[in-house]
Each structure stands twice: as C-alpha cells, then as structure tokens.
Amino acid sequence: MSFNIDFFACSLTSVNRDLVVFGIEDFSISNGTPEPSLTVLVSKGKTYEEKAHDPFRMHCDERTSPFQSQFEYLLGEQCVFILSSFDIVKAERRDYDDHIEYLINKNKFDEAIQAFKKPPNNNEKPKRYTKQGIFEKS
Incomplete structure (x- = not known):
C-alpha cells in the first residue's frame, strides 16, 4: 500500500x-x-x-x-x-475539547456540532465550548 x-x-x-x-x-x-x-x-x-x-x-x-x-x-x-x-x-x-477545537480550526463546523452532540462518553461535556459558541464561529 x-x-x-x-x-x-x-x-x-x-x-x-x-x-x-x-x-x-x-x-x-x-x-x-x-x-x-x-x-x-x-x-x-x-x-x-x-x-x-x-x-x-x-x-x-x-x-x-x-x-x-x-x-x-x-x-x-x-x-x-x-x-x-x-x-x-x-x-x-487529545481530549474532547481539543477534538472540537481541531474541527473548528479546519472549518468542519457540522462535524464540530455533531461531536458536541455525541461525546465519546455519555456523561462527558466540553469544558471550553458551547453549542452556541460553535454556531457563532461558523
């Protein structure tokens, strides 16, 4: 390959x-x-x-x-x-917030919102981001 x-x-x-x-x-x-x-x-x-x-x-x-x-x-x-x-x-x-930041920096806002909605662990919440904050960046 x-x-x-x-x-x-x-x-x-x-x-x-x-x-x-x-x-x-x-x-x-x-x-x-x-x-x-x-x-x-x-x-x-x-x-x-x-x-x-x-x-x-x-x-x-x-x-x-x-x-x-x-x-x-x-x-x-x-x-x-x-x-x-x-x-x-x-x-x-990377942690959960790092992943969302990476997606935002790559202008992958839809993926960032999906990542926000579906955390890797059900009880995990982002510490640095809100759903509204992601929308504002897009």
Whole structure:
C-alpha cells in the first residue's frame, strides 16, 4: 500500500491502528525550516485520512532541523516523545475539547456540532465550548 502526504515526513510511528507522523509543511534551504507538526492519520482501507494535525514549537528550533529529531511512542505511557538536541516534547492524546477545537480550526463546523452532540462518553461535556459558541464561529 502507498499513499501521498502533502508535507515532509521527518519521523513516524504507529499508535494502535493510527499512524503518527512528525513533519514539516515546507522545506527549502534558503528559507530555513518551518515549525514542525504532528499529524495523526487513520487507516481507511487502502489509504489514510487525517485525524489530527497540530503544529508546535520546540526550544531552539531555529538551530536544529526536525530531520535531526528522534520520535518514540511509549506504549505504557500512551504518548509520543520527540527528542531534539535542546528539547524533549511529550505529545499526549487529545481530549474532547481539543477534538472540537481541531474541527473548528479546519472549518468542519457540522462535524464540530455533531461531536458536541455525541461525546465519546455519555456523561462527558466540553469544558471550553458551547453549542452556541460553535454556531457563532461558523
């Protein structure tokens, strides 16, 4: 199986059935290296679909390249660690509010409202969002 991605992959690991890719959006020697990001891809038959995408900054990232980083998933911790020359970043699973925020940022307002209406756990409520607040953003 093969599939295309629209960014440069620096490292990857599998988490359960998902593929977590540490990458950068654009790369050119003259412009330097942009901020890295973590992208979670979920298997959809013979291809993968983006489930989450989070850009972030690392300490002293202007002095290193994401291509120099190590990327490890620790099963017991249920998290990913990114090790660079100056930094260790711990990336943890998103919570319910993070998922709604991701959908809003991707302009997937109908999906955000559906996620609001159908929480992963019946007694879970978003802490940062209201149904009206999601409608106002759309």
